[in-house]
Amino acid sequence: MQKTRETVLEIDLGALAHNYRYLREKAGKGVKFLGVVKAFAYGNDEVVIAKKLSALGVDYFGVAYTSEGVSLRKAGIEKPVLILHPQSFNFEEIIENCLEPSIYSEFVLKEFIKTAERLGQKDYPVHIKLNTGLNRLGFSEPEISKVLEHLSNTTAIRIKGLYSHLAASEDWKEREFTLGQINRFRKMAFEIVNAIGYHPLLHITNTSGIVNYPEAAFDMVRAGLGLYGFGNDPEIDKHLKPIxxxxxxxxxxxxxxxxxxxxxxxxxxxxxxxxxxxxxxxxxxxxxxxxxxxxxxxxxxxxxxxxxxxxxxxxxxxxxxxxxxxxxxxxxxxxxxxxxxxxxxxxxxxxxxxxxxxxxxxxxxxxxx
Missing domain, CATH: 2.40.37.10 (Lyase, Ornithine Decarboxylase; Chain A, domain 1)
Incomplete structure (x- = not known):
């Protein structure tokens, strides 16, 4: 291998492929796979990484902000892209670029419905974020009735996914808490599923969750750091290759x-x-x-x-x-x-x-x- 003559970050796409295949196998057959490429694909290169993952067969991408999703679209990425932390100012841009927003509060829900209706949308795909204990973003269990009420009064949006985020899936000392999150998510999600009459994609597991809680794979898993070679656990790390x-x-x-x-x-x-x-x-x-x-x-x-x-x-x-x-x-x-x-x-x-x-x-x- 040729030695460098300047400061470079050398990115091994073979290692990326290895990590993807390992995590995809752990997720199980029939489970969709979302690759998280926010923050320039964790400091690497979101476009190169996303193109490689697309070629490998990833089903979805996840980014934090609207601008990151727009960047993927401009680069020719056509797979669905979930915007994990959208702001109301960007809702029109989200729709223009066929991106899928995370809806995490009543304010965000009302504002997105308003934008979607103004732009003449019907059944625009959104993901509803449920707060099961991380306590950053998401609807709590008592707020589900408000979600259902707003959904019943519009045809502009349709739930594409219901999801939550595990707080400590890598920490076995927090196993009871993690299992509680998974059970809470299942209960909240199926309350919504039963009310709307169809089954959106359910997803809660991150990299550590994919490996440690395979029973919680539901319909889709999300991997971020694991794709880049790290699992927050020596037992997981030994199966991954830093890229x-x-x-x-x-x-x-x-x-x-x-x-x-x-x-x-x-x-x-x-x-x-x-x-x-x-x-x-x-x-x-x-x-x-x-x-x-x-x-x-x-x-x-x-x-x-x-x-x-x-x-x-x-x-x-x-x-x-x-x-x-x-x-x-x-x-x-x-x-x-x-x-x-x-x-x-x-x-x-x-x-x-x-x-x-x-x-x-x-x-x-x-x-x-």
Missing amino acids: GTLKTIVSQIMKLQPGDTVGYNRAYKAQEEITIATLPLGYADGISRQLGNERSGVYINGYFAPLIGNVCMDMIMVNISGIACEEGDEVIVFGKEQPVTEFAKQAGTISYELIAGISQRVKRVYLPE
Whole structure:
């Protein structure tokens, strides 16, 4: 494999395919599969990822905001797209682009019906979000009657899906709570199903839920982080392959003498003669300032080089004393040598935040399946 000559996020589409097939098998036959590609496909590339998943046979896509769904449509993605957190300002744009909104409150329901009626829609597909315990968005059980009342007074919309979201499906200590969510969802969903007289898509499981609660697959499952190689559980992680490797290069090498300092605020002081390297990426690329001052490091020619000094906007410095390397050599920030889960732990965060935070100015390169 050719070594990089600049900062890149290398995306392995073969690993993506592996993860999809593993989760699809766990979901079971006859169950639809929704791939979550919000936030630039968790910091990768939503268009490339969505096109690959479409080719692999994914049934649905999920994004957070309307603009993300519009981006998929402009890229030629024709599969159904669920907008998980739409705002009323975007309802007309949702309809114009044949996107499917999540309806999570009475205000949103009334406003979407109003927009759909004004635009002459009939049976426009929507997904009703039910709050079963995560307590972010969604209708509570006592509000179901209001949902049914509004639905009975219009032909502009039709329920395409009923769904909820598990709060702790990866945590076995919260199994009782998770089972309670699943049972609450089943009860609420079938109250609506019985009232409307038809069966929409029911979906509640995320990546951990797909693996840990197969009985809750219902009609469709939703996978986000698992597609990108992480399952929030070592037992799940060992079956998945992280798709991203963040690479950069050595820009400059210099010697420091005892007492010399490094970077802004002189945050690091050499206690002995050392050799350091400057690398061309920083917090503007998603490398948190929390990772500086020897809290983390990178790999150069197979050896660990700790970050020293404060992380700068466009640069980090590392101690390469004892490491044989030259200017222009490849550096692995995270990948096989250093899993992103470990790198995230060093920053006091989770893999979600770290990979989603990789700047769009970092060039993406793709390894084919």
